[in-house]
Amino acid sequence: MSVLDSKVPEGPIKDKWTTYKDNINLVNPANKRNIDIIVVGTGLAGGSAAATLAEQGYNVKAFCYQDSPRRAHSIAAQGGINAAKNYMGDGDSNYRLFYDTVKGGDYRSREANVHRLAEVSGNIIDQCVAQGVPFARDYGGLLDNRSFGGVLVSRTFYAKGQTGQQLLLGAYSAMNRQIARGKIEMFNRHEMLDVVKVDGKARGIIARNLISGEIERHSAHAVVIATGGYGNVYFLSTNAMGSNATAAWKIHKKGAYFANPCYTQIHPTCIPRSGDYQSKLTLMSESLRNDGRIWVPANIEDSKAIQQGKLKPTEIAEENRDYYLERKYPAFGNLVPRDVASRAAKELCDAGYGVNATGEAVYLDFAAAIERYGNEQAKIHGHHNPSKEKITALGEGVIEEKYGNLFQMYEKIAAENPYKTPMMIYPATHYTMGGVWVDYNLMTTVPGLYCIGEANFSDHGANRLGASALMQGLADGYFVLPYTIGDYLSDDIRTGKIATDTPEFDAVEKEVTDRINFFVNNKGTKSVDHFHKRLGKVMWDKVGMARNEKGLKEAMAEIKAIREEFWKEVKVPGDANEMNPELEKAGRVADFLELGELFAKDALDRNESCGGHYREESVVKEGEQKGEALRNDKDYAYVSAWEYKGEPSDAILHKEELEFKDIELKQRSYK
Amino acid sequence: MNLTLKIWRQKGPQEKGKLVDYKVNDISEHMSFLEMMDVLNEQLINTEEEPVAFDHDCREGICGMCSMYINGEAHGPDKGITTCQLHMRSFKDGDTIYIEPFRAAAFPVIKDLVVDRTSFDRIQQSGGFISVNTSGNTQDANALPISKHAADEAMDAATCIGCGACVATCKNSSAMLFVGAKVSQYALLPQGKVEAADRVMNMVHQMDIEGFGNCTNTGACEIECPKGISLENIARMNREYLKASLKG
Numbered sequence: 001m002s003v004l005d006s007k008v009p010e011g012p013i014k015d016k017w018t019t020y021k022d023n024i025n026l027v028n029p030a031n032k033r034n035i036d037i038i039v040v041g042t043g044l045a046g047g048s049a050a051a052t053l054a055e056q057g058y059n060v061k062a063f064c065y066q067d068s069p070r071r072a073h074s075i076a077a078q079g080g081i082n083a084a085k086n087y088m089g090d091g092d093s094n095y096r097l098f099y100d101t102v103k104g105g106d107y108r109s110r111e112a113n114v115h116r117l118a119e120v121s122g123n124i125i126d127q128c129v130a131q132g133v134p135f136a137r138d139y140g141g142l143l144d145n146r147s148f149g150g151v152l153v154s155r156t157f158y159a160k161g162q163t164g165q166q167l168l169l170g171a172y173s174a175m176n177r178q179i180a181r182g183k184i185e186m187f188n189r190h191e192m193l194d195v196v197k198v199d200g201k202a203r204g205i206i207a208r209n210l211i212s213g214e215i216e217r218h219s220a221h222a223v224v225i226a227t228g229g230y231g232n233v234y235f236l237s238t239n240a241m242g243s244n245a246t247a248a249w250k251i252h253k254k255g256a257y258f259a260n261p262c263y264t265q266i267h268p269t270c271i272p273r274s275g276d277y278q279s280k281l282t283l284m285s286e287s288l289r290n291d292g293r294i295w296v297p298a299n300i301e302d303s304k305a306i307q308q309g310k311l312k313p314t315e316i317a318e319e320n321r322d323y324y325l326e327r328k329y330p331a332f333g334n335l336v337p338r339d340v341a342s343r344a345a346k347e348l349c350d351a352g353y354g355v356n357a358t359g360e361a362v363y364l365d366f367a368a369a370i371e372r373y374g375n376e377q378a379k380i381h382g383h384h385n386p387s388k389e390k391i392t393a394l395g396e397g398v399i400e401e402k403y404g405n406l407f408q409m410y411e412k413i414a415a416e417n418p419y420k421t422p423m424m425i426y427p428a429t430h431y432t433m434g435g436v437w438v439d440y441n442l443m444t445t446v447p448g449l450y451c452i453g454e455a456n457f458s459d460h461g462a463n464r465l466g467a468s469a470l471m472q473g474l475a476d477g478y479f480v481l482p483y484t485i486g487d488y489l490s491d492d493i494r495t496g497k498i499a500t501d502t503p504e505f506d507a508v509e510k511e512v513t514d515r516i517n518f519f520v521n522n523k524g525t526k527s528v529d530h531f532h533k534r535l536g537k538v539m540w541d542k543v544g545m546a547r548n549e550k551g552l553k554e555a556m557a558e559i560k561a562i563r564e565e566f567w568k569e570v571k572v573p574g575d576a577n578e579m580n581p582e583l584e585k586a587g588r589v590a591d592f593l594e595l596g597e598l599f600a601k602d603a604l605d606r607n608e609s610c611g612g613h614y615r616e617e618s619v620v621k622e623g624e625q626k627g628e629a630l631r632n633d634k635d636y637a638y639v640s641a642w643e644y645k646g647e648p649s650d651a652i653l654h655k656e657e658l659e660f661k662d663i664e665l666k667q668r669s670y671k
Numbered sequence: 672m673n674l675t676l677k678i679w680r681q682k683g684p685q686e687k688g689k690l691v692d693y694k695v696n697d698i699s700e701h702m703s704f705l706e707m708m709d710v711l712n713e714q715l716i717n718t719e720e721e722p723v724a725f726d727h728d729c730r731e732g733i734c735g736m737c738s739m740y741i742n743g744e745a746h747g748p749d750k751g752i753t754t755c756q757l758h759m760r761s762f763k764d765g766d767t768i769y770i771e772p773f774r775a776a777a778f779p780v781i782k783d784l785v786v787d788r789t790s791f792d793r794i795q796q797s798g799g800f801i802s803v804n805t806s807g808n809t810q811d812a813n814a815l816p817i818s819k820h821a822a823d824e825a826m827d828a829a830t831c832i833g834c835g836a837c838v839a840t841c842k843n844s845s846a847m848l849f850v851g852a853k854v855s856q857y858a859l860l861p862q863g864k865v866e867a868a869d870r871v872m873n874m875v876h877q878m879d880i881e882g883f884g885n886c887t888n889t890g891a892c893e894i895e896c897p898k899g900i901s902l903e904n905i906a907r908m909n910r911e912y913l914k915a916s917l918k919g
Contacts (some may be wrong), residue, residue: 052805071734121806130809134826141816173800180796240728274701
C-alpha cells in the first residue's frame with residue numbers, strides 16, 4: 001500500500017485550485033517578516049519564487065553556483081512559452097492546454113497539477129509583459145503567437161529565438177528589486193551540498209562557498225529546491241556544463257522520494273558529436289522541422305562513402321534518398337513528436353545508414369523548402385521565367401528570415417553552410433520529466449522541503465511538449481508555491497529563528513566535509529571526467545532512446561562497478577579551501593553515479609513504452625502500428641516514487657496511482 | 672594542430688599572477704576553444720599540475736559566463752560570438768595563443784582566468800527593473816499595445832548577456848554599453864517610462880561607484896560585443912540621463 005498522499009483537493013477539476021486557495025491558512029504580513037525561506041537555484045522557477053516570496057514579506061536567501069543568478073540554464077531556452085490566452089481566436093482554452101499537456105505527457109502526469117498549470121498560464125504572460133519582457137508583437141502592437149509540435153492551436157509566445165533568456169532576465173530583474181530592498185540575500189557562487197532536518201522538518205542547508213571553499217550553515221523555516229534536471233547523467237546533453245543533480249539527490253538521500261527517473265526527453269534536432277573531446281551538445285529549435293526534410297541515403301554503400309568523406313549529400317540523387325519519417329509516418333511526416341523522431345534516427349544510424357564521420361547523424365534538408373518558397377516569391381514579385389539561381393536566392397531569403405539565427409549558429413559550430421548543403425542532426429538528451437516527488441503543494445515527502453520547476457516530476461508526465469518548460473517554471477515560482485508554502489508556514493509563526501549551532505547542523509556539516517576531504521586526499525589515478533564519460537556511455541547505450549531488460553540489468557551492474565572504481569581511483573587536484581572546479585565536479589559526478597543506477601532500475605521496473613521511455617518488449621506486435629510504442633495503462637498508470645535505502649538498487653518503490661477523471665486515455669498514433 | 676598557450680595563472684585575488692607556457696598537441700580544428708582548454712586541463716591533471724580555472728557554463732553563447740581575453744581580444748578573434756562558440760579552426764598549427772582574464776578595476780581576478788563581475792549585478796540592483804509586484808494582478812498583456820518597432824528595438828537592447836566583453840575591451844573599462852542596453856530596453860517600452868528618470872540616475876551613479884571608466888566614443892565595445900549591442904544605446908542613455916538631470 002502506498003504511503004504517498006498527493007493532497008489533491010476534492011471537487012471538479014476546474015474548481016480545485018480556486019477552492020484550495022480559498023481554504024488554506026495564510027500568514028499575516030507582520031509574521032512573514034519573522035520567517036526565513038531558502039531557495040536553491042535561480043532559474044525560472046527559483047528566480048521567480050525568490051522574488052515573489054520576498055515581495056510577500058518573507059526573508060529569502062537565494063543560492064546559485066553561477067557567478068550571477070542571471071546565468072541559470074533556463075536562459076538557453078529558445079522557442080517560447082505556452083499560455084492559453086486564445087489571442088489568436090483559434091478556440092484555445094485552459095481545458096485545451098490542460099488536455100494537450102496530459103496527452104502529450106502520454107497520460108503519466110497528475111491531472112490536477114496540470115490543470116492548475118493551464119489556469120495560471122495566462123497570468124504569466126501578463127506578469128512578464130508588465131515586467132518589460134519584450135515579446136514579439138504584430139504591426140498592430142499586440143502580442144504575436146506561433147504554433148509548436150503536438151498541438152492544433154497557436155499559443156506560444158516568444159521573444160525571437162531567446163525566449164528563455166528574456167523570461168529569466170525578467171525574473172532576475174524582479175529578484176534585483178528585492179535584493180536592493182534587502183528582502184533577498186543573494187549567494188552567488190555557492191553550491192548546496194546537503195539539507196539539514198530538525199525534528200523531521202527541513203530547516204536549513206549546508207553550502208560551499210565556491211570562491212573560498214568555506215563550508216557554511218544556513219537555516220530557514222522552509223527550503224525550496226529549484227535546481228533543474230539531471231540530463232548531465234548522460235555526460236553529453238544540451239544542459240549547461242554545471243547543471244547537476246546534487247541538490248535533488250541529496251534531499252532524496254535525506255528522505256525525499258524520487259519519481260519517474262527514467263522519463264527523459266531526447267531531442268531529435270541537435271548538432272551531432274564531432275569527436276571524443278566533445279563536451280556538450282547544442283540544440284537547434286525543433287521549429288526547423290516545419291521546413292526541413294529528414295533523410296539518410298537509401299543505399300548503405302552511399303552512407304559508408306559519406307562517412308569516409310568520399311561522397312557529398314548533394315551528389316545523391318533524389319531516388320536514392322530515404323525520407324524515412326515521411327515514409328513511415330505519412331500523416332505527421334517530419335513533424336512527428338520528439339521521441340518518435342529521435343528513435344527513428346537512432347534505428348537507422350545503428351543499422352549503418354548514418355552520415356558524418358561518426359555515422360551518428362542524419363540529414364535535415366532545406367533544399368525543397370528553398371525551392372518552394374523561391375517559386376512562391378517569384379510569383380509574388382512578378383518574376384516571369386525566373387532562373388534557377390533566382391529562385392534559390394529568393395527561397396534562401398525566406399529561410400533566412402525564419403531561421404537565420406539558427407543557420408548562423410549551425411554554421412559556426414559545424415563550419416558548413418546549411419543553405420547549400422543539408423544540416424546534420426542527431427538526438428541528444430535535453431530535458432528530464434522525472435524528478436523529486438511532490439504533492440499538490442509542491443512539497444516533497446520531507447515536511448518543509450519543496451521542489452519546483454524541472455527538478456520536480458509532476459506536470460509533464462512521460463514526455464514534455466515544446467514551450468511548456470518555461471511555463472511550468474514560472475507557474476511554480478510566481479503563482480503556485482507562494483500560495484502553497486504559506487499554508488505550511490502558518491504553523492511556524494511562533495517558531496523564531498532556527499539556530500545553526502545544533503547537533504543536527506554539526507552532523508550534516510561533518511558528512512559534507514568528510515566527503516570533500518576524501519576527494520582532495522584520495523590521490524587516485526583517473527580524473528573526474530574519465531568516470532563521467534564512462535557513465536554517460538553506459539547511460540546512452542543501454543538507458544537511452546530504446547531500452548530492454550537485458551541492457552538495463554547490465555547497465556545497473558556496470559554503473560555500480562564504475563561507482564566503486566570512482567571511489568577508489570578518482571583524482572582531484574588542488575585543495576578544499578580554494579576555488580576548485582575539479583572538486584565541484586567530483587561531488588556532482590559521485591551523485592550522478594548513484595542516480596544513474598536508480599534511473600536504470602526505474603526503467604527496468606516500467607515494462608511499458610510511454611513518452612520518452614521506450615521498452616523494446618512493449619511494442620505493437622502486428623498491423624499498421626507494428627513496432628510502435630505500446631503503453632500499458634492497466635499495469636503502469638502510476639507514478640514510481642523511489643525511497644532511498646542505501647544502495648540505489650535497494651530503493652523501495654511507492655506507487656501513486658494516477659486517476660484520469662476528465663480525460664479519456666488513448667494510444668498515440670502518428671501514422 | 673600543435674599549439675603553444677601562454678596562460679595567465681594567478682592563485683588568488685591577492686597573489687601576483689604571471690603568464691605560463693603550455694603545449695597542447697593533436698588539437699582538432701572542430702574542437703571549440705573551451706574543449707581545447709578541457710584537453711589542457713586533463714593533461715595537467717595527469718601530470719600532477721593544477722588545472723586552469725576558467726568560467727564557463729552553457730557553452731552555447733547565451734549564459735554570458737565565459738570570458739577570456741584571447742590574443743588581445745575579448746572572446747577571441749571571431750566576431751559576434753562568445754569564447755565558448757569560438758572554434759579551433761580559427762587558429763593554425765604552430766600558433767602561440769595568449770589567454771588572459773577580462774581585465775578591469777571593477778572585475779578583480781578571483782583565480783587564473785576567473786574574474787568577479789558582481790559589480791554588474793549591483794548596477795542592475797540599483798534600478799534595472801520595473802517596480803511591478805509579482806502578484807499576478809497585472810492588467811491583461813494585450814491591454815497596452817506597443818509598436819512593433821519599439822518592441823523590436825527593446826528586444827535588441829535586451830539581448831545583452833552581461834558577459835563584460837565591452838568593459839574588458841574598452842581602454843577606459845567603461846560599462847556604458849552594458850548599462851545603456853538595460854536603460855534603453857526599459858526607456859523604449861511604456862511600462863518602463865514611469866521610473867525612467869530615477870532608473871538612469873541610479874544606474875549611472877552605481878556604475879561610477881563601482882569604478883567603471885567613462886565613455887570616450889571609440890566604439891570598441893560595439894565591435895567586440897558578442898550580441899552586437901549597438902552604440903545607439905549609449906547615446907540613448909546619455910539623452911535619458913540629461914533629461915533626468917534637467918528635471919532635477
